[in-house]
Amino acid sequence: MKEISLILNHEPRTVMVAPNEILLDVLREKLGVKSPKCGCERGDCGACTVLLDGTCVRSCLVLAIEVEGHEITTVEGISQDKLSTLQEAFIEFNSFQCGYCAPGIILAVTELLEKHPHPSLEEIKESIAGNLCRCTGYTPIFDAIMAVSKEGK
Amino acid sequence: MAMAHEFRYERPGTLKEALQLLGEHREKCRILAGGTDLIVNMKEGMVAPELVIDIKDIPDLKEISIHEHEIVIGAGITFADLIASDVIINGFPILHDAAKTVASTGVRSRATLAGNLASAVPSLDSAPALLVHDACVEAASLQGTRMIPIQEFFLGPRKTALLPDEIILSIHLPFPDKKQGEVYLKLGRYGGEDLAQAGWGFVVDADRNYKIAHCALAATPKRALKIEQFLCGKELTPQVISQAKEIMREEIAPITDIRASKEYRLHVSGVMLERGLKAAFDRLQNREVHPQKLLGGIA
Numbered sequence: 001m002k003e004i005s006l007i008l009n010h011e012p013r014t015v016m017v018a019p020n021e022i023l024l025d026v027l028r029e030k031l032g033v034k035s036p037k038c039g040c041e042r043g044d045c046g047a048c049t050v051l052l053d054g055t056c057v058r059s060c061l062v063l064a065i066e067v068e069g070h071e072i073t074t075v076e077g078i079s080q081d082k083l084s085t086l087q088e089a090f091i092e093f094n095s096f097q098c099g100y101c102a103p104g105i106i107l108a109v110t111e112l113l114e115k116h117p118h119p120s121l122e123e124i125k126e127s128i129a130g131n132l133c134r135c136t137g138y139t140p141i142f143d144a145i146m147a148v149s150k151e152g153k
Numbered sequence: 154m155a156m157a158h159e160f161r162y163e164r165p166g167t168l169k170e171a172l173q174l175l176g177e178h179r180e181k182c183r184i185l186a187g188g189t190d191l192i193v194n195m196k197e198g199m200v201a202p203e204l205v206i207d208i209k210d211i212p213d214l215k216e217i218s219i220h221e222h223e224i225v226i227g228a229g230i231t232f233a234d235l236i237a238s239d240v241i242i243n244g245f246p247i248l249h250d251a252a253k254t255v256a257s258t259g260v261r262s263r264a265t266l267a268g269n270l271a272s273a274v275p276s277l278d279s280a281p282a283l284l285v286h287d288a289c290v291e292a293a294s295l296q297g298t299r300m301i302p303i304q305e306f307f308l309g310p311r312k313t314a315l316l317p318d319e320i321i322l323s324i325h326l327p328f329p330d331k332k333q334g335e336v337y338l339k340l341g342r343y344g345g346e347d348l349a350q351a352g353w354g355f356v357v358d359a360d361r362n363y364k365i366a367h368c369a370l371a372a373t374p375k376r377a378l379k380i381e382q383f384l385c386g387k388e389l390t391p392q393v394i395s396q397a398k399e400i401m402r403e404e405i406a407p408i409t410d411i412r413a414s415k416e417y418r419l420h421v422s423g424v425m426l427e428r429g430l431k432a433a434f435d436r437l438q439n440r441e442v443h444p445q446k447l448l449g450g451i452a
Contacts (some may be wrong), residue, residue: 019205022192042193044346055233056259061192063185066207067163072164108258130257130346146244 004068008033009077017064024048026064035075035103039132046131048102049072053105056111075103078110086110086148091142097135109145111137118149156195164207168214168293171206171320171394175289176295178204179317185209187231187263189256208320215322217241225291228267235266245326246436247354248282250337250398250444255279257346267321272407273313273373274348279286280374282337283356284366288326300325307373325412333358334437338429339423340448342412350413352426355433361386363430370405370418377404378425389430395431398423424448 001016008031027033027050039047041060048060051073077146082130083091086109096102106129112119112127120128124145133141165171175182182204185191208214214229217238225239235241235252235292242249255269257263257277262298270290279304280303288303306314315321335356341347349369356364363384368374380400388391407418427450432442 020156020158020159041196043189043260046259055262057263058259061189063162063192065187127258130259130345
């Protein structure tokens, strides 16, 4: 076991990890952050998406020990005071039903909108091509994102 | 779910330290860059290294350096880096096409080109681009470095010419001698993240010299030399294309698996050959091409 330090949702944290522990499990079971979900466990579904130094990664494919000295942000970290404009739009458009894919999609689109505040529909589709949703069929998700990107124009 | 087996983890800060560890432990260790293949393989018990060497802290590996005759892509360069790179967009558009077809954004932000080559699966999206550009893989060990031509790099499914004490340092891509048009076509089962059912890379120049390579259609990614020789100097008339499709059937050796049948792969390769060659010509003549739209929007 080794003690690692990281910034989790803007807060310095330390945690004891073994080399074979996966970041997703450590976030959920040791650090109490429950928004990243375990879906496929092999990088296909996107439910475990977290921001690592501001960029989306699959936390099921990252060793916890790899993020020593790095910054991890989850949905908890982007809505500490209030829901983001994007989250409000997802509610307004009924974008999610069961919600299992929601944290991953929120983070993937948060990163997209930071880099491209006014993305095309194609860019939106590409940004969440690796985030599977089996409830609402993506259309209300795209609608909400398009609405947010137009608002800022 | 933690991985069942335990291992030691090292994150050396210099290449020398990494090579020393690798030289000591050889087959008992694995190199970790993006981890998008390695962690899956470890979770599924396909590999169980005693030592994992994380190379992300080695400084020189994270750059694309531009030289007079070539570019050198460091082993730490991810597919997201390639997609964002001007020299790749303008100088090696086929590699840009290929990088955009690899998995999805959350995987491309970690997965490296070098790691993709080291995994050496038959459906390797980056391989046709490297094959048609006559790339070289620079490998390093404690004994020094050597260049492995990409044509000699893939030995079989998941088997490469790398020795147990060698690490991929970089990928060298020579600039083409003259202007050429190039494109990569990938067919998956649906839009979004999928492995290739078939992948084809095409290069053509104004003298009608062709370079063609494929993936997911044989035990390793390969150049299609017979088609290249047949097409050399020829105009792409309907008759020439249909002859090329006949030769193609001899050149590839697809199998039936979960993603497609052998018969479908043979058929769709003919379609891809025709559309891809025309798309490469379009690019040569500076016409805009969207590879993902050439196969019915599914890529």
